[in-house]
Amino acid sequence: MRPTLADAGRRRGHDHNRMAAVMLCAVMLAGAVAGCSSSGPKGSTGGGKDSLAVEVASYDLAVGPPARFIAGVLTADQQLVGFGTVTMRFYFLGTGKASGNPTPVGAPTTAMFLPIPGTTVPSPPPTDPAVVAGVDRGVYAARFGFDRPGFWRVEVSARVAGKERRGVAAFPVEDHHHLPAPGDAALDTTNLTLASTDVPRAAIDSRAGTGGEVPDPELHSTTIAAALAAKRPAVVVFATPVYCVSRFCGPVTDLVDGLAKADADRASFVHVEIYKNFEAQNDADRLNAAAADWLFRDDDLSEPWVFVIGADGRIIARFDNVVTASELEPLIQGFPVIGPAG
Amino acid sequence: MVSRLGVRAAVMATALALAASACSGSGDGGSRPTGTASPGGSATTVPTPLLVVAVESLCLARSQADTDPKSARGTFYHRSHGPLHTLARTLESIDRGLAARLLEANESVEADVNAQPLPPRLGADLDHLIDVTHQVLERLSVPAIPCP
Numbered sequence: 258m259r260p261t262l263a264d265a266g267r268r269r270g271h272d273h274n275r276m277a278a279v280m281l282c283a284v285m286l287a288g289a290v291a292g293c294s295s296s297g298p299k300g301s302t303g304g305g306k307d308s309l310a311v312e313v314a315s316y317d318l319a320v321g322p323p324a325r326f327i328a329g330v331l332t333a334d335q336q337l338v339g340f341g342t343v344t345m346r347f348y349f350l351g352t353g354k355a356s357g358n359p360t361p362v363g364a365p366t367t368a369m370f371l372p373i374p375g376t377t378v379p380s381p382p383p384t385d386p387a388v389v390a391g392v393d394r395g396v397y398a399a400r401f402g403f404d405r406p407g408f409w410r411v412e413v414s415a416r417v418a419g420k421e422r423r424g425v426a427a428f429p430v431e432d433h434h435h436l437p438a439p440g441d442a443a444l445d446t447t448n449l450t451l452a453s454t455d456v457p458r459a460a461i462d463s464r465a466g467t468g469g470e471v472p473d474p475e476l477h478s479t480t481i482a483a484a485l486a487a488k489r490p491a492v493v494v495f496a497t498p499v500y501c502v503s504r505f506c507g508p509v510t511d512l513v514d515g516l517a518k519a520d521a522d523r524a525s526f527v528h529v530e531i532y533k534n535f536e537a538q539n540d541a542d543r544l545n546a547a548a549a550d551w552l553f554r555d556d557d558l559s560e561p562w563v564f565v566i567g568a569d570g571r572i573i574a575r576f577d578n579v580v581t582a583s584e585l586e587p588l589i590q591g592f593p594v595i596g597p598a599g
Numbered sequence: 600m601v602s603r604l605g606v607r608a609a610v611m612a613t614a615l616a617l618a619a620s621a622c623s624g625s626g627d628g629g630s631r632p633t634g635t636a637s638p639g640g641s642a643t644t645v646p647t648p649l650l651v652v653a654v655e656s657l658c659l660a661r662s663q664a665d666t667d668p669k670s671a672r673g674t675f676y677h678r679s680h681g682p683l684h685t686l687a688r689t690l691e692s693i694d695r696g697l698a699a700r701l702l703e704a705n706e707s708v709e710a711d712v713n714a715q716p717l718p719p720r721l722g723a724d725l726d727h728l729i730d731v732t733h734q735v736l737e738r739l740s741v742p743a744i745p746c747p
Contacts (some may be wrong), residue, residue, distance in 0.1 A: 303738065394676075464710075467703045499706045500699065502710065504684050535702075536695045 292555060298531060306333045311413045313449030314396045314503070316559040316577040318409075320436045323376065323402040324551050327579060328426065328512070330397055331412055332388060339389035340382060342367050343415035345399045350427060355439035359410055368399035368413075371581050373505055374512040386415045392505070396579050406415040406432040435554040436562075441573055443491070443566045445482040448547035449530045460533045463499035464507075473514040475521065476528035479598050483567075487599070488568045490592045492516065492585065495548055496561035497531035505579050506561045512582060513563060523592040531560050568592070606690040650736065654684035654701055657729050658746035664722040671721065680709065683728075686735060693737055701735055704728040 264265070266333060312329040325343070330338040345368045348359035370386070372378055372395040402481040409430050414423045424474065450460045451474055459466030461477055471477055494513040496506035510528055517526030529547045537543040545554060552558045563576040570575050574588055601677065633659045656678030663671035690698040708728050711721040736743060 464706070467707055467710075500702050502684065503687050505680060507706070507713075535699050536697070 260515050277307045281423040281449070294322065296581050307420050307422050309338065309413055309422045310335065310416065311419070311424040311426035311427045312409060313338065313426050316562075317431075317434050317436045317438075318403065318405050318428065319431045319438075320406055321434075325370075325394040325398050325537075325576070326401045327412070327577070328411060328413065329395075330386070330421075330424065332417065336388045336563070338415070338417055339372070339376075339393050339395050340370050340378075341384055341386040341415070342369055343386055343397050343413050344368070346412045346414075347401055347403075348410040348412065349405065350408040350410050353573060362404065363401065365414075366399045366401060367395050368397035371395050371398045371579055371584075373579055376407070392417075394510055399586060401477075403430045406430050436454040436552060436559075437501055437564065437572055438503060438576070439572050441571055441572050443481065443485060443564070443570050444550050445485050446482045446529075446547045446550045447482045448563050449477070449545060450480060451477045456533070460530060462528065462530050463532060463535070465498045467499060471501045473510065473517075473528060475517045476510070476514055478528060479525050481527055481529075483568050484527070484566070484598070487525075488570070489595065489598060490524035490568050490589075491527060491564075491566040492589065493527045493529060493564045493566065494561060495529045495531060495552055495564075497535075500532055500535045501561065503561065503578055509561045509563065510581065512585070516582070520589050520592075521597045523589055525598050531558065556564060565589075614657045621717060650686065650741060652688070653679045654729070654732055654736070654744040654746075657725060658731060661722065661725040661729060664725055665679075668712075668717040670736065671725070672717070675708060675712055675725075680705065683732065690735060690738070697731075697735060698739055700731050704731045 264538070301372060306383040308382060310331040312331070314329050315325070318326070328345070332338060346365040347362050349362050350359055372393065376393045376395055380510045382445060397413070407430060408427055410425050410427045412423060412425045414421065416422070449456060451461065451471060453461060457466070458469075458471060462471045465471045481491060481493055492513060494510055496510045498507040498510050501507065513526060513528065520526075529551070530545055531548045531552075532543060533545045534543055540549075540553070540556070544558065548558065548560075551564075552562060559577065561578060563580045563585070564572055565574045567573045567583070576584060656674050660671040660674040660679065663674060683701060685704070687698045687701045690701065702726050704724070707724045708721070711718050711724050733743065
């Protein structure tokens with residue numbers, strides 16, 4: 258049965274998640290502090306001001322076949338690193354706690370730069386990572402399959418500004434996904450649309466709260482349930498462009514909106530706003546039910562997400578936090594032309 | 600991240616930011632506020648040097664907005680936008696209303712600087728964002744960082 262907001266207070270795994278969070282913070286702090294150490298060998302993770310800060314951007318990581326893993330990379334003084342490629346290597350740290358001897362798993366893998374929509378990519382694109390302006394944002398993506406649950410570490414290495422640099426970040430991997438994943442049946446959710454006249458406009462799209470108008474009406478004209486009933490493919494973005502915590506919600510929503518304008522004859526396109534009322538004190542009053550249906554688990558909700566759903570109602574792909582046109586367009590172009598939604 | 604994860608994200612971001620600021624050394628710290636703000640005894644902390652840079656850069660962006668809006672865009676994104684999100688995440692746990700005002704003001708400026716051409720309201724929206732940010736600093740008992 259699908260979890261609901263009413264179930265929030267009695268979720269299994271709550272304590273485990275809290276412990277995971279505490280452990281993760283501890284590991285991250287340890288890793289970051291190690292990065293500040295000047296006593297380590299040169300070029301090691303403990304490279305002081307020449308180290309990298311790594312922020313894992315993936316959500317809902319679980320044991321399974323190789324899938325996209327994304328991380329933001331910054332210099333020690335918080336300058337964003339972008340373009341080119343970096344090398345990622347994964348280590349298993351342990352189940353209950355981070356072990357003292359990280360175990361490498363698999364071979365080092367190359368991670369490509371995924372620029373968020375709006376980033377200007379020079380032509381030809383830079384071959385090496387570089388410190389980039391704040392407007393040129395993105396993450397590095399590799400494919401990796403986690404073979405066991407527990408705490409893991411990613412080590413990122415790259416040559417930036419003429420120096421070999423390394424950084425690490427730790428993160429938890431669950432034994433199964435908590436959110437809908439490829440192969441699962443899409444939830445037949447009835448999200449708010451422009452026809453929902455009994456709610457504030459900002460509950461349909463948070464940008465309507467600041468600008469007065471819903472900026473992308475084509476994303477608010479139908480529901481996921483209607484697309485499923487009509488056996489139409491669907492591209493669904495869950496995001497709150499105004500109240501976003503990840504900084505990527507607006508650009509990702511705008512990307513999907515652009516695709517909606519171009520490919521409305523191949524799929525239905527839906528934007529589900531996360532918040533019914535951002536300022537409400539409890540989750541039930543705060544969250545839109547449609548967002549909660551898909552994303553609220555164990556008192557947590559991560560966003561933005563983009564889900565691609567096939568005509569058979571199964572999830573084909575999902576993208577956490579960052580998605581690019583080069584990832585979405587091939588999937589959408591794979592759908593036959595069926596005309597606009599009725 | 601609605602509740603716990605919001606706090607988790609803030610703690611993690613703060614941990615990284617704190618570590619990073621420790622790594623970057625004292626720099627030109629001078630008489631600037633240092634250390635962290637811990638609102639209302641909350642376990643979450645806000646790295647004050649990050650706020651100083653964010654606010655000072657907002658002031659710089661405001662001064663650039665009328666004559667060099669392209670630079671204003673870069674200044675905003677490069678130095679202010681991210682830290683303000685971090686600040687809002689931390690603030691969520693103690694004052695969601697003020698966090699909302701901060702994110703709304705931040706988003707208005709973001710919409711401005713992403714528009715082509717840059718709209719004339721950019722300066723006014725930056726003024727508003729600076730005002731809200733100062734309210735946030737006051738709420739967090741962080742010493743005021745006035746624009747020059």
